[in-house]
Amino acid sequence: MSTRARFVVFSVFGALIVAMATWVVPTLATEPDRGPLDPISATLADKPAPDQASEKASDTVQLVFAGDIMLDDLPGAQIAKGVDPFAEFAKIFQAADAAIGNLECAVATKGEPADKKYAFRADPQVLTVLARHLRNVSLANNHSLDYGQEAFLEQLELLPKHKISWFGGGRNCAEARQPLILTLKGIRIALLGYNNFMPRSFEAGPSWPGTAWAVNQQIFADIRAAREIHHADLVIPFMHWGDEFDPANDDQKKLARRMIDNGADVVVGGHPHVTQGAEYYKGKLIVYSLGNFVFDGFEPGPGREGWLLRLTLDRRGLVSWDTVVAHIDDLGIPHLAADVASPAGTAGSKVIEERKADLNSAHENP
Numbered sequence: 001m002s003t004r005a006r007f008v009v010f011s012v013f014g015a016l017i018v019a020m021a022t023w024v025v026p027t028l029a030t031e032p033d034r035g036p037l038d039p040i041s042a043t044l045a046d047k048p049a050p051d052q053a054s055e056k057a058s059d060t061v062q063l064v065f066a067g068d069i070m071l072d073d074l075p076g077a078q079i080a081k082g083v084d085p086f087a088e089f090a091k092i093f094q095a096a097d098a099a100i101g102n103l104e105c106a107v108a109t110k111g112e113p114a115d116k117k118y119a120f121r122a123d124p125q126v127l128t129v130l131a132r133h134l135r136n137v138s139l140a141n142n143h144s145l146d147y148g149q150e151a152f153l154e155q156l157e158l159l160p161k162h163k164i165s166w167f168g169g170g171r172n173c174a175e176a177r178q179p180l181i182l183t184l185k186g187i188r189i190a191l192l193g194y195n196n197f198m199p200r201s202f203e204a205g206p207s208w209p210g211t212a213w214a215v216n217q218q219i220f221a222d223i224r225a226a227r228e229i230h231h232a233d234l235v236i237p238f239m240h241w242g243d244e245f246d247p248a249n250d251d252q253k254k255l256a257r258r259m260i261d262n263g264a265d266v267v268v269g270g271h272p273h274v275t276q277g278a279e280y281y282k283g284k285l286i287v288y289s290l291g292n293f294v295f296d297g298f299e300p301g302p303g304r305e306g307w308l309l310r311l312t313l314d315r316r317g318l319v320s321w322d323t324v325v326a327h328i329d330d331l332g333i334p335h336l337a338a339d340v341a342s343p344a345g346t347a348g349s350k351v352i353e354e355r356k357a358d359l360n361s362a363h364e365n366p
Helices: 003-029 050-055 073-080 087-095 126-131 148-161 216-228 250-261 357-364
Strands: 061-069 098-103 136-138 165-167 180-184 187-195 234-240 266-270 278-281 284-287 292-294 305-314 317-328 334-336 344-346
Touching: 061 087, 061 187, 061 266, 073 126, 087 305, 087 317, 087 334, 098 234, 126 148, 136 187, 148 165, 165 180, 165 187, 187 216, 187 305, 216 234, 216 250, 234 250, 250 266, 250 278, 250 284, 266 305, 284 305, 284 317, 292 305, 292 317
Parallel strands: 061 098, 061 292, 098 136, 136 165, 187 234, 234 266, 266 284
Antiparallel strands: 061 305, 180 187, 278 284, 305 317, 317 334, 317 344
C-alpha cells in the first residue's frame, strides 16, 4: 500500500473514532445509575451489526411478568419467618431469560406514612428473597411513595445492592421515564413503566423523585425514543391502570391501542387486583391486567387469583405466549394452579383461547 493510501485509511479511521466518541459518551452520561446489573449501563456497541442480527434472527427469548407484589403486612411477616412466597413458581422464573414484576410497596426503613387508606412499607430484608426470582421491577404504581420521598430514595439505593434493576420511577421525571434495556441473546428489549392511579402527588417532577405518570403524549414519545435513541428492537410498556375489580375500561383500551400505533410490541398491565383478559390489536398482544401475585387482604374470589405471563419473543416481536394461574392464600402467598385454564396464544392469532366458563364469569363479572 502506498504512503498516500495509508494516510487516507488512517485519517478516515481516526475520524470515525472521534465521531463515535462524541455520539456514545453523551448518550451514556444521561442514563440513570441503577446498579451493577443494569443493562442500560452497557455501551451501544452491544447492539449487533446488521449481519450479526440476521444470523441471530431465529433466536428467541422468554420474559415472565408477574402482577402486583406487596411485601409488607402478612407476606412480609412470612418472609421474616423464613418463608419464600415465590417458591412454587421458582422453576418458571428460573427458566425465563428475564423476570419482571410490579413492586407494589415502598421497601425502606425511613419515612412517614402518607395520608391514605393503605400505606405499605416492607423491611429491606424482603429484597434478598425477591432477588432470588425477579431481578427487574416496575416502581410505577400508587404505593411506591407510601412513605414519602425519603423512603423512595432509600429504596432506589437498596435495589441495586441486591442486583435488582428498576424502571417507572426515579430521582426526577426524566429518570422515571427512562426505559430499562434488557439485552438478551443480542435482542434489546425496552421496558417502560407508567402509573395512572391516584395519588398523582407521587409523580416525579423536574427536580424531585417519584413515579412516571401516564401522560399519553409522553408515553408515545418515550416509545419512539426507546427505538430511536436507545436502539431497542422491542418495546414493552408495563402499565398500572384501570378501575379496581372491574373489567378493562374504554380508556385503557384506547391507550393500549395508541401505544401499539406508536410502536409498542406488547402491552402489559396491572393494578385492578383482578385479571382483565387479553386481546390482539394489529397482531400485537395486550394483556390488560395480571391481577395480584403476592398480596394479602382480599376475600376469596377474583382478588385471590393472578397470572404469570410468559412471552416468547424474537427480534421481530411476539412468537407465542401463555399465562400460569396463581391462587393466593389467606397470608397473601401465591400457589401454582397448573390445572386451571388461562389464556394463551401465538403471534397474530385471530382467536385467543377461551378460559373455562367459571373463570370467565368470575373475572368479567366480579
